[in-house]
Amino acid sequence: MTTRWIATGLSHDLPNGAVMAGQWQATELAVWRSATGKLAAWKDRCPHRGMRLSHGFVRGETLSCIYHGWVYGTDGGCKHIPAHPALTPPAAICAEGFACVEANGVLWLAPVGMAEDPPRLVDLRPVRTLSLTCDLATILGVEPALGGSDIIRGSVRIGGQDEEICLLVQPRPNGITFHALCSARADVVQVSRWLEALRRSAEEKVAA
Ligand code: FES
DSSP: OOOOOEEEEEGGGSOTTEEEEEEETTEEEEEEEOTTOOEEEEESSOTTTOOOGGGSEEETTEEEOTTTOOEEETTSBEEEOTTSTTOOOOTTOBOOEEEEEEETTEEEEEOTTOOSOOOOOTTEEEEEEEEESSOHHHHHHHOTTOBOSSEEEEEEEETTEEEEEEEEEEEETTEEEEEEEEETTSOHHHHHHHHHHHHHHHHHHHHO
């Protein structure tokens, strides 16, 4: 298994005070942002009884599990157990953390200890995330101007102009999700429509 940064979402899809499900290869994660904007990513499993932490809720600088309400700080440590309000939770009760950084409006995940920085995506801005019920080869077959594996790039014709498109690929068991970026000068609405058309064409090709 190659250790690398994998895009799991776009910054604008995770506002302050929110939590979302993320994924690094086959590992499911909870990715959340505190009220003051601190990012954290943990395995999507509460240390108590295994409830998904991505189903929890953010309150200030903590994330609470939705099952029995155990409260975790941004460092992953358990801060409060509602059933035992006088107890200081032992340090061993801790969510298992992943590295999570944002760059160019993209949320990147990697195991803790990654030496390199995430890929630099110069002069690109985020557009949207799409999930498709087809594989990458089908997408590349529909739009031959795009090429790559984890990071798909190419110049395509949109609205009468050549625009740089970048798709950050996140494989899923039954398809792929990609997080799309485009050149800074491009019309985001037009790019978004072009992406929808790409999805439709790729899925129709699979269904035919
Ligand atoms: S499973 Fe999370 S608090 Fe019990």
